[in-house]
Amino acid sequence: MFTPSQQDVRRFFCDSFKKSHAREILTPLEAIAADWIHQHPEYDQILSNLEAALEADYSVDQGKGNPFLHLSMHLSISEQISVDQPRGVKHAFQILAKKLNSEHEAHHQMMECLGEMMWNSQRTSLPPDGEAYIEALRKRAS
Structure with missing residues (x-):
């Protein structure tokens, strides 16, 4: 299993930003990342400076949102939807997207549920509960 470091993730998004703006050829994963980056222009300044991005502190006590975590969650959810894993996530997304137009x-609604599932997993030292995640999505969709 591939487990990128914090620095790897930051480099990936900064490189995807740079390549996209230079109109260079993107890998399929970079293209998905670039789509989400374009939907978050508030991150342009951060993503345009790799050295500063690598040094930035987004710890909870700093009180700033972490753009790399946010973009990573968009990427994770996009992948979940594309393969419908956990089963039912694609349908829940379709309902939520229609409901919210x-x-x-x-x-963003799915991120709340995904974050809660991951927090519970870390807190209990148990594997992530995909069924609880889908149930939380269903509740938001209804």
């Missing part, structure tokens, strides 16, 4: 806002 926005795929982007549906992603």
Whole structure:
């Protein structure tokens, strides 16, 4: 299993930003990342400076949102939807997107559920509970 470091993730998004703006050829994963980057122009300044991005502190006590975590969650959710894993996530996304009239806002709602599932997994030292995640998505969609 591939487990990138914090620095790897930051480099990936900064490189995707740079390549996209230079109109260079992107890998399929970079293209998906670039789509989400374009939907978050508030991150342009951060992504345009790799050295500063590598040094930035986004710890909770700093009180700033972490753009790399946010973009990573968009990427994870996009992948979940594309392969419908956990089973039912694609349908829940479709319902949420229709209800909210926005795929982007549906992603943000899904992030809340994904974050809660991951927090519970870390807190209990158990594997992530995909069923609980889908149930949380269903509740938001209804």
